[in-house]
C-alpha cells in the first residue's frame with residue numbers, strides 16, 4: 139500500500155509515497171508525515187491509502203516517506219471532509235487549504251502536547267540550596283514555592299511577574315523542573331448569573347433554535363434583530379441549554395477588539411472553560427486553543443474568522459455575531475467566508491447555526507427567501523431602550539460652522555451649526571456624543587493652492603494622508619494608508635515651489651482638534667469635555683482600548699470621535715447623540731455593493747445611540763439629501779431599504795441573483811495583466827453562458843508598485859459556475875501570458 143499526501147505546495151494534486159519496509163504500520167489517514175519533495179523536506183497530511191497498482195507513479199520512481207509524526211490521526215474524517223469541501227468550493231489546492239486550517243506549530247511538525255508548560259520545585263530542594271535570600275533567583279524561587287508541590291503553569295507564573303530566563307537558570311541548576319500536566323476533563327458548565335426574562339420575540343427565537351438542537355438537526359437561522367434588541371441574550375439562553383447538554387459552543391466575532399468584551403459578557407453568565415482564538419495570539423496559545431477545541435476541554439470558544447476551521451470534539455451550536463461584517467471574508471490566500479463555512483460545519487455536526495445581525499446582507503436575506511435560513515426577528519429594543527430617531531441635515535443649505543483662528547482668519551470646521559448646536563445640547567444635558575468619521579489621520583490630501591499639485595503615494599493610486607501628532611507640527615508626516623509609505627511634509631510644492639500647501643478634507647485628528655477649539659472654555663481654552671479619539675492610531679497600544687472603554691463607561695459627558703472601529707457591537711449606554719458628518723459618500727460609488735455596505739455601517743453606528751434609558755438621536759449631515767436610497771434608509775429603516783436593493787439586484791441579474799467569481803491579476807504593468815485576462819476569456823469553453831464583465835483596471839489598480847486588473851464572471855446557476863471553473867481555472871494559471879503574473883480566484887467576492 140501507498141500513502142497519498144497533501145503537501146503545502148500550490149499544486150492541485152496530492153502525492154504518492156511508499157512506506158519503508160521497517161515501518162510495520164501505514165500512517166493513519168489524518169496523520170502528519172515528513173517527506174522529501176524535490177530538494178525540500180515538507181510536512182504533509184496523509185489523506186488516503188491506495189494500492190501500488192493504482193498509482194500513476196512508476197514503482198522505481200516512488201519515494202518513501204521519511205517518517206510519520208503522529209501515532210494517531212490529528213485530523214478526523216470531519217476535518218478532512220471540511221478541507222476537501224473548501225478545496226473544491228474555493229478552487230484552492232488541498233495541501234494549501236490544510237496549511238491555512240492548521241496552527242503554525244502543527245504545520246512545523248511540533249508535538250501536540252508540547253503545550254502548557256508547568257514548573258515545579260524538585261523534591262529535596264529547599265531554601266538551603268541558596269547561599270543568600272537576597273538575590274533575584276531566590277525571589278523567583280520563592281514565588282514558585284507559593285504554589286506548592288504541583289507548581290503552576292508558565293502562563294500563570296509569567297503573569298505573576300516571574301521571568302523566563304530565571305526559570306531556565308533555576309532549571310539548569312537542578313532546582314526546578316518543567317512538566318506537562320495532563321488536562322482533566324472540564325467540570326459541567328454552571329450558571330454564574332440568572333438569565334433575564336425574555337420578551338416574546340426573544341423567546342420565539344430561543345425556542346426555534348432549541349427545537350433544532352433537541353432534534354439533533356442542522357438548521358441555519360438568521361437572527362435579524364435591530365441594534366440593542368437583545369440578540370446576545372438570545373445567544374446566552376440558547377447556549378445554556380446546549381452547554382448543559384455537555385456540548386461545545388462556538389461564537390464567531392468580527393474583530394479582535396471585541397473579544398475581551400465578549401468574553402466578559404459570557405464569563406459573567408457561565409462558569410465554564412472559555413477559550414479565545416484570534417490571530418493576535420502567540421503560536422503556543424493558538425496550538426493550545428486548537429487542542430482545547432479538539433479534546434473538548436474548551437466549552438465556550440470565542441474566536442475571529444479562522445476559529446471556524448478548528449476541530450471540535452462535540453460541537454453543539456455555532457453563533458456568528460454581526461454576521462454581515464466584511465471581515466468574515468478572508469481577503470487573501472484561501473478566500474473563504476466564515477459565515478458560509480459555519481453553515482457547512484453546522485451541516486457536518488447536525489447542529490443549529492445562528493447568524494445574528496441588525497443589518498443582514500442581501501445574500502442572507504435571499505437565503506431566507508429561498509427557505510435555506512429560518513428568519514427570527516427582534517423588532518424592538520430590549521428593556522426600556524428605544525431605537526434612536528434618524529434625521530438628515532442638508533449640508534448644502536447650512537454652511538458649515540466657521541471658527542476664528544489666532545490671526546483672525548476663519549476656517550471651516552466641517553460641522554454645520556445644527557450639528558454643533560445638537561452636540562452642545564447633548565453635552566449640557568450630561569450625555570455623551572459619538573461622531574463617526576471613517577478617516578484617520580489629520581487630512582486625506584495635501585494640496586498646493588498655487589498649482590493644484592497633490593501629495594500622492596509613489597507606489598499606489600492614492601493620496602498620502604497628512605498626519606500631525608499632538609497638534610504640533612514637529613511630528614508630522616505624510617503616510618499612505620494602503621502600503622504604509624511615509625514621507626516628510628515638504629516645505630514647498632515640488633512642482634511650483636509655492637509654500638502655499640494646504641491640508642484638505644477631514645480626518646479624525648483634525649476633527650478632534652476642531653472640537654477642542656469649539657467646545658473649550660473660551661476664557662481658559664481648557665477643554666470643558668474630554669474629546670476621545672478612537673481609531674487605529676490611538677488604539678495601537680495593547681491596553682489603550684481598555685483605557686478608552688473605562689473612560690467612556692464612567693459615563694461623564696464626552697465627545698467620542700471614531701472610525702468604523704466604533705461601529706462594531708460596542709455598548710456605550712450614555713451616548714444619546716450620534717453624528718455622521720459625511721458617512722453617505724458610499725451611495726455614489728461605482729461598486730454595486732457600496733450602498734449596501736454604507737447603509738450597514740451607518741445603521742451600526744446609529745445603533746450606538748440611546749442604548750441606555752434615554753431616547754437617542756442620529757444626525758446625518760449630507761450633500762445629497764434627495765438621494766432616494768438614503769431617504770428610504772432614513773425614513774423606513776434598513777430592512778425595507780435592503781429589500782429595495784435586492785429588487786434592483788434581481789432586475790440586473792447581480793448577486794445574490796447570480797453567482798460570482800472574481801479573477802484578479804497582479805503584475806508589473808497593466809498591459810500584461812489585461813492581456814492575461816483577455817487570454818483567459820478566450821480560453822473559456824464555448825457556449826459557457828456566463829456574463830463576463832471585464833477585464834477592467836481594478837479600483838486603485840496600482841498598489842504597492844504592482845498593477846491589478848480584474849474580471850468578474852457571473853452565472854445564473856452555482857453548479858454551472860463551478861463546472862466551468864473546474865475545467866477552466868487550472869489551465870488559466872498555466873497560460874503563457876500569465877507566467878510572471880499572480881492570478882487569484884475569489885468565489886463569492888464581497889467587494890472589488
Ligand code: ADP
Pocket residue numbers: 334335336337340363364365366367368369370371520521522709
Ligand atoms: P444587540 O446585541 O441586539 O444590539 P444587546 O444584546 O447588546 O443587543 O442588548 C442590549 C441591552 O438590552 C443589553 O443591556 C441587555 O442586557 C438588555 N436586554 C437584553 N434582553 C433583555 C430582556 N429580555 N430584558 C431586559 N433587558 C434586556
Ligand code: ZN
Pocket residue numbers: 586587588589590591631632633634635636
Ligand atoms: Zn504647486
Ligand code: ZN
Pocket residue numbers: 595596597598600618619620621622623842
Ligand atoms: Zn501606497
